[in-house]
Amino acid sequence: MKILAIDYGLSRCGLAFGNSELLVALPLCILATNEDLIKKILEIATEKEIEKILIGAPYELNGAESEQTKAVYKFIELLKKETKLKIELFDERLSSKEAEKKLKGSGIKQDDDIAATNFLQTYLEKFYA
Numbered sequence: 001m002k003i004l005a006i007d008y009g010l011s012r013c014g015l016a017f018g019n020s021e022l023l024v025a026l027p028l029c030i031l032a033t034n035e036d037l038i039k040k041i042l043e044i045a046t047e048k049e050i051e052k053i054l055i056g057a058p059y060e061l062n063g064a065e066s067e068q069t070k071a072v073y074k075f076i077e078l079l080k081k082e083t084k085l086k087i088e089l090f091d092e093r094l095s096s097k098e099a100e101k102k103l104k105g106s107g108i109k110q111d112d113d114i115a116a117t118n119f120l121q122t123y124l125e126k127f128y129a
Contacts, residue, residue, distance in 0.1 A: 001128075004050045005120035006041065007092070007112045008072050009033060014112025015041070017048055018120045020128040025120035027113035038082050045085060053085050056092030056119050092119040 005025065007014035011033055018025035031040050045053065055076060058068045076087055092115070 001051045002049055003052045003054050003120060004045055004048065005054045005056070005116040007056045007116035007119070008075050009112060010071060012112055013037065014114065014116040015044065016113060016116035016120045018124055020124055023124050023129055025117045025124060027117045030111065030113050038079055042083055045083070050085060053079070053087045054090050054120060054123055055087065056116065057089045059091055059093045061093060090119055090123050
Protein backbone atom coordinates (compact mmCIF):
# COMPACT_ATOMS: atom_id res chain seq x y z
CA MET A 1 0.00 0.00 0.00
CA LYS A 2 1.30 3.44 -0.91
CA ILE A 3 0.85 5.94 1.91
CA LEU A 4 1.27 9.71 2.06
CA ALA A 5 2.05 11.06 5.54
CA ILE A 6 1.35 14.67 6.45
CA ASP A 7 2.84 16.57 9.37
CA TYR A 8 0.33 19.44 9.36
CA GLY A 9 1.34 22.85 10.61
CA LEU A 10 -0.24 26.29 10.54
CA SER A 11 2.48 27.72 8.29
CA ARG A 12 3.81 24.62 6.51
CA CYS A 13 3.26 20.89 6.14
CA GLY A 14 5.84 18.16 5.80
CA LEU A 15 5.04 15.26 3.50
CA ALA A 16 6.53 11.79 3.38
CA PHE A 17 5.90 8.83 1.12
CA GLY A 18 5.86 5.21 2.24
CA ASN A 19 5.24 1.72 0.97
CA SER A 20 3.83 -0.95 3.27
CA GLU A 21 5.37 -3.78 1.23
CA LEU A 22 8.89 -2.38 1.45
CA LEU A 23 8.40 -0.98 4.98
CA VAL A 24 10.19 2.20 4.02
CA ALA A 25 9.28 5.86 4.47
CA LEU A 26 11.04 8.71 2.67
CA PRO A 27 10.78 12.49 3.02
CA LEU A 28 8.94 14.02 0.10
CA CYS A 29 8.58 17.79 0.44
CA ILE A 30 7.42 20.72 2.52
CA LEU A 31 4.39 22.72 1.38
CA ALA A 32 3.15 26.09 2.53
CA THR A 33 -0.13 25.95 4.43
CA ASN A 34 -2.21 28.16 2.17
CA GLU A 35 -5.31 28.06 -0.02
CA ASP A 36 -3.56 25.72 -2.52
CA LEU A 37 -2.45 23.15 0.06
CA ILE A 38 -5.17 20.55 -0.46
CA LYS A 39 -4.95 20.88 -4.24
CA LYS A 40 -1.17 20.27 -4.12
CA ILE A 41 -1.56 17.34 -1.73
CA LEU A 42 -4.11 15.69 -4.01
CA GLU A 43 -1.90 16.26 -7.06
CA ILE A 44 0.95 14.51 -5.25
CA ALA A 45 -1.41 11.72 -4.15
CA THR A 46 -2.46 11.14 -7.77
CA GLU A 47 1.12 11.27 -9.05
CA LYS A 48 2.34 8.80 -6.42
CA GLU A 49 -0.76 6.55 -6.70
CA ILE A 50 -1.49 7.00 -2.99
CA GLU A 51 -3.98 4.63 -1.39
CA LYS A 52 -4.06 6.13 2.13
CA ILE A 53 -3.26 9.48 3.74
CA LEU A 54 -1.81 9.35 7.24
CA ILE A 55 -1.97 12.56 9.25
CA GLY A 56 -0.01 13.10 12.42
CA ALA A 57 -2.08 13.92 15.50
CA PRO A 58 -0.06 16.24 17.75
CA TYR A 59 -1.41 15.28 21.16
CA GLU A 60 0.18 16.56 24.35
CA LEU A 61 2.45 14.10 26.17
CA ASN A 62 -0.41 13.36 28.60
CA GLY A 63 -2.72 12.56 25.67
CA ALA A 64 -4.70 15.80 25.83
CA GLU A 65 -5.65 17.69 22.69
CA SER A 66 -3.77 20.88 21.95
CA GLU A 67 -4.77 23.83 19.79
CA GLN A 68 -2.65 22.25 17.05
CA THR A 69 -4.62 19.01 17.40
CA LYS A 70 -7.84 20.95 16.82
CA ALA A 71 -6.30 22.59 13.74
CA VAL A 72 -5.43 19.13 12.41
CA TYR A 73 -9.05 18.00 12.87
CA LYS A 74 -10.26 21.01 10.85
CA PHE A 75 -7.73 20.24 8.13
CA ILE A 76 -8.90 16.63 7.96
CA GLU A 77 -12.51 17.72 7.52
CA LEU A 78 -11.52 19.98 4.61
CA LEU A 79 -9.44 17.21 3.05
CA LYS A 80 -12.28 14.68 3.37
CA LYS A 81 -14.53 17.00 1.35
CA GLU A 82 -12.06 16.86 -1.55
CA THR A 83 -11.04 13.19 -1.70
CA LYS A 84 -12.36 9.68 -1.28
CA LEU A 85 -8.94 8.39 -0.21
CA LYS A 86 -8.82 6.75 3.20
CA ILE A 87 -7.55 9.24 5.79
CA GLU A 88 -6.15 7.99 9.07
CA LEU A 89 -4.95 9.87 12.14
CA PHE A 90 -1.76 8.66 13.85
CA ASP A 91 -0.51 9.69 17.28
CA GLU A 92 2.78 11.45 16.53
CA ARG A 93 3.45 13.07 19.87
CA LEU A 94 6.96 11.65 20.17
CA SER A 95 7.92 11.60 16.48
CA SER A 96 9.70 14.96 16.46
CA LYS A 97 11.77 14.03 19.52
CA GLU A 98 12.66 10.66 17.99
CA ALA A 99 13.63 12.32 14.71
CA GLU A 100 15.85 14.78 16.58
CA LYS A 101 17.60 11.88 18.36
CA LYS A 102 18.14 9.98 15.11
CA LEU A 103 19.49 13.04 13.30
CA LYS A 104 21.69 14.33 16.12
CA GLY A 105 25.23 14.68 14.85
CA SER A 106 24.27 13.83 11.26
CA GLY A 107 24.29 17.42 10.04
CA ILE A 108 20.71 16.99 8.80
CA LYS A 109 18.27 19.57 10.12
CA GLN A 110 15.04 18.33 11.71
CA ASP A 111 12.16 19.57 9.58
CA ASP A 112 8.50 18.88 8.92
CA ASP A 113 9.15 16.35 6.15
CA ILE A 114 11.54 14.44 8.44
CA ALA A 115 8.90 14.42 11.21
CA ALA A 116 6.36 13.03 8.72
CA THR A 117 8.88 10.41 7.61
CA ASN A 118 9.54 9.41 11.20
CA PHE A 119 5.92 8.86 12.19
CA LEU A 120 5.20 7.11 8.88
CA GLN A 121 8.12 4.75 9.45
CA THR A 122 6.81 4.03 12.96
CA TYR A 123 3.34 3.39 11.52
CA LEU A 124 4.68 1.02 8.85
CA GLU A 125 6.69 -0.97 11.37
CA LYS A 126 3.80 -1.14 13.83
CA PHE A 127 1.06 -2.20 11.42
CA TYR A 128 2.78 -3.90 8.48
CA ALA A 129 5.97 -5.58 9.75
